[in-house]
Structures are given as structure tokens and as C-alpha cells.
Amino acid sequence: MTGLNIGILAVQGDVLENVIATKMSLDELGMDGVVNEVKTPEQINDLDGLIIPGGESTVIGTLSLVNGSLKKIKEKIANGMPVFGICAGLILLSKKAKDRVVGEMDQPLLDFLDVKIERNAFGRQRDSFESEISMEKIGIPKFRGVFIRAPSIMEAGKDVEVLSKFNEKIIAIKQGNIIGTSFHPELTGDLSLHKYFVNLIKKKN
Numbered sequence: 001m002t003g004l005n006i007g008i009l010a011v012q013g014d015v016l017e018n019v020i021a022t023k024m025s026l027d028e029l030g031m032d033g034v035v036n037e038v039k040t041p042e043q044i045n046d047l048d049g050l051i052i053p054g055g056e057s058t059v060i061g062t063l064s065l066v067n068g069s070l071k072k073i074k075e076k077i078a079n080g081m082p083v084f085g086i087c088a089g090l091i092l093l094s095k096k097a098k099d100r101v102v103g104e105m106d107q108p109l110l111d112f113l114d115v116k117i118e119r120n121a122f123g124r125q126r127d128s129f130e131s132e133i134s135m136e137k138i139g140i141p142k143f144r145g146v147f148i149r150a151p152s153i154m155e156a157g158k159d160v161e162v163l164s165k166f167n168e169k170i171i172a173i174k175q176g177n178i179i180g181t182s183f184h185p186e187l188t189g190d191l192s193l194h195k196y197f198v199n200l201i202k203k204k205n
Contacts, residue, residue, distance in 0.1 A: 003032030004201055007047040009069070010037035013055020013088060017186035018194075022051065025194040031202065041072035049082045049201035052089030054148065054184050074110055082177045082204055084197045090180035091117050091151055113175050114157030121152035121169060121182070133183070135163045135172055140192045145171065145183035152182055177204065 004026070008018045015037055022035045038044050050073065077083055085093040093110050097117040122129070133145040145166065153170035156162060163179075164172035171182040177200070185193040 003034060004048045004198070004205060005046055006033060006035045006049045006198070006201060007038035007044060007051070008035065009050060009052045009073075009089070010039050011055070011069075013053040014086070014184060014186050015053055017184075018051050018053045018086070021186045021191060021194045022198065025191045025198045028191060029195055029198055031198065033198075039067070039069065041068045044069055044072045044076060047076065047081060048205050049084075049197065050076070051084045051086065051197070052092055053186070054087030054089065056088060070110065074112075077110070077112055077178065080177055080204060082197065082200045083179075084194075085113075085178065085180040086186065087148065087150060087182060087184060090153075090182060091119060093178055093180055097151075112178055113173065113180060114160055115153045115170075115173065115175075115180075116155040117151045118154050119151045120149050121154075122147050122150045131166060133164050133166055133171065135193070137161065137163050138174070138196055140196065143185070143190060143192065144188045145181075146185075146187045147171075147183050150182040153180075 006022055008015050019035050026033045091097050094113045094115050094117045095111050097119055128148040130144055130146050133143050134141055135143060156170060159175055161174045162170050163174055173180050179197060
């Protein structure tokens with residue numbers, strides 16, 4: 001098998017941090033692979049796995065819709081490509097999203113995760129915080145969660161596996177080939193979640 005081709009959707013947000021964390025994960029796991037920033041449908045077409053990073057979900061969704069990337073991402077996910085949605089990426093992958101203050105949002109969504117998301121569930125930028133969380137179901141008992149304008153999952157369908165909660169709010173899930181987190185693992189220096197995702201891609205290939 002040739003090396004894995006992993007993309008970080010590079011429209012906006014914590015792109016470089018995710019590139020670094022994913023490259024380090026490949027190295028530590030001793031796997032061959034490349035990690036590239038991707039924007040165009042052509043680049044996305046060649047991927048084995050994709051990370052949609054944190055940032056502003058409305059901006060990421062709208063810009064990706066304009067150049068056709070959203071359609072290509074949708075196609076690839078439907079065909080089984082593993083995807084990791086972080087914060088804004090989690091929102092983008094969901095079926096429904098509302099804002100804690102503004103209410104229902106009219107924004108482009110990929111419509112895969114059977115969840116209803118509340119944007120800014122823990123407050124705005126100034127309310128950012130870190131806390132220790134656990135994802136025992138995927139073998140990560142301790143993890144430092146970095147929450148920045150973080151969403152939470154208000155409702156989850158029967159096919160959605162809840163991986164972690166914080167203050168009774170769902171903050172990490174898995175559904176089929178998709179993982180989503182409210183928090184930012186790329187900002188912690190802990191590679192365990194990125195490694196888990198890289199292993200998920202390897203299993204699919």
C-alpha cells in the first residue's frame with residue numbers, strides 16, 4: 001500500500017496546527033503518508049482522510065460551497081472517507097445547528113452527523129477554557145480539552161456514539177467514518193486523538 005494522503009481543509013481556522021499534529025502522528029505511528037492543506041475539489045478527490053478544523057463554520061461552509069469543495073467532500077464521505085470535524089468542523093458535518101443567542105442558523109451544512117448542535121454553547125471567545133475530559137470508548141482515558149467558542153451536541157441520533165461529555169453536554173462523538181469534537185485537540189500537544197484518526201484512515205485503506 002502506498003502512503004496515506006490526509007488533507008486539512010484550508011479555508012480558515014487552525015490549519016497549520018492540524019497539519020503539524022497529523023504529521024507528528026504519522027511519524028509516531030511509523031506510517032507512510034503525506035499531510036496537505038486542501039481547498040479545491042481536485043485536491044479533495046485524492047484524499048484518504050480529511051480534517052475540517054476549527055474556525056468560523058459559516059465562513060468555512062460558505063467559501064467551500066462557492067468553489068465546489070463542499071459537494072466533493074460530501075461525495076467522499078458518502079463513499080466512506082474518514083473525516084474529523086473539530087469545533088467549526090463538527091458544526092459543518094451536522095444536520096442541524098442553532099446558535100445559543102441568535103437561534104436557528106441559515107448556513108451550509110454537510111448534513112451527515114445525526115445531531116443537533118448548539119453553537120457557542122459554552123459562551124463566546126472570552127469564555128474560552130481548558131478542562132480534563134475522558135474518551136474511554138476509544139482508549140483515551142485522559143485528555144486536555146481546549147474549548148474556544150465551543151459548540152455542544154444537544155441531541156444525538158441512535159447511530160451516534162457519544163465519546164465524551166462535559167458538564168452533561170456532549171462534546172465528542174463518532175458516527176460511522178466521522179469523528180467530531182467540540183474542543184481543539186491540535187492545541188494541546190497531545191496526539192492521541194489525531195493518532196486515533198490516522199489509524200481509522202489506515203483501517204479504511
